[in-house]
Amino acid sequence: MSVEIRPATTSDLKEILDIDPVAEVEERRHDYVSLAMRGQHGRDVRVLVIDEELVGYAVMGEFFGHPFLERILTAEPHRRRGVASALMANIEAGFEGDRLFVSTNESNATMRELLVRRGYRVSGMVENLDPDDPELFFVIFKSAIDAQVEPAP
Numbered sequence: 001m002s003v004e005i006r007p008a009t010t011s012d013l014k015e016i017l018d019i020d021p022v023a024e025v026e027e028r029r030h031d032y033v034s035l036a037m038r039g040q041h042g043r044d045v046r047v048l049v050i051d052e053e054l055v056g057y058a059v060m061g062e063f064f065g066h067p068f069l070e071r072i073l074t075a076e077p078h079r080r081r082g083v084a085s086a087l088m089a090n091i092e093a094g095f096e097g098d099r100l101f102v103s104t105n106e107s108n109a110t111m112r113e114l115l116v117r118r119g120y121r122v123s124g125m126v127e128n129l130d131p132d133d134p135e136l137f138f139v140i141f142k143s144a145i146d147a148q149v150e151p152a153p
């Protein structure tokens with residue numbers, strides 16, 4: 001089995017939209033992913049590919065001058081096998097700066113569990129984005145990530 005995490009190319013767009021049910025129904029999401037791939041507002045998109053099948057993607061952007069994970073998704077049949085964790089580990093190993101932000105709806109218990117398990121801390125909440133479902137912001141500091149890395153024997 002081959003597993004690869006790499007920057008998305010425009011030829012990945014269809015597969016990204018295929019695995020993301022929101023992207024499928026929302027033209028806005030299509031434009032968002034397609035522009036992010038081309039680096040709009042300093043964004044970048046990376047994908048995780050298993051044996052040539054695109055099974056996950058992540059969009060990195062910026063939040064008040066800090067790196068910000070805007071979107072992460074694993075294709076439904078591949079969930080709970082470490083795909084998002086691998087994408088996040090890849091992002092955490094390479095971001096510029098001393099802290100990384102990410103947000104999710106309060107109702108998204110899965111994402112919240114993933115973030116807490118990885119050592120992220122709640123950093124604030126914004127109401128009035130989605131009706132009756134506040135956006136929770138999380139942060140992790142580089143020092144905390146470095147502290148999780150086992151020292152070499």
Ligand SMILES: CC(C)(COP(=O)(O)OP(=O)(O)OC[C@H]1O[C@@H](n2cnc3c(N)ncnc32)[C@H](O)[C@@H]1OP(=O)(O)O)[C@@H](O)C(=O)NCCC(=O)NCCS
Binds near residue numbers: 104105108111
């Ligand atoms: C959130 C999401 C990206 C997780 O992807 P994934 O590849 O399944 O995640 P992983 O397999 O790396 O899971 C890592 C940890 O997250 C937590 N987790 C993941 N799925 C979970 C679930 N359904 N219930 C509870 N905890 C869960 C667990 O702690 C898990 O570790 P474990 O499997 O050892 O218990 C995926 O569910 C998804 O694409 N959801 C829809 C899009 C979304 O909500 N994105 C986040 C906001 S942008």
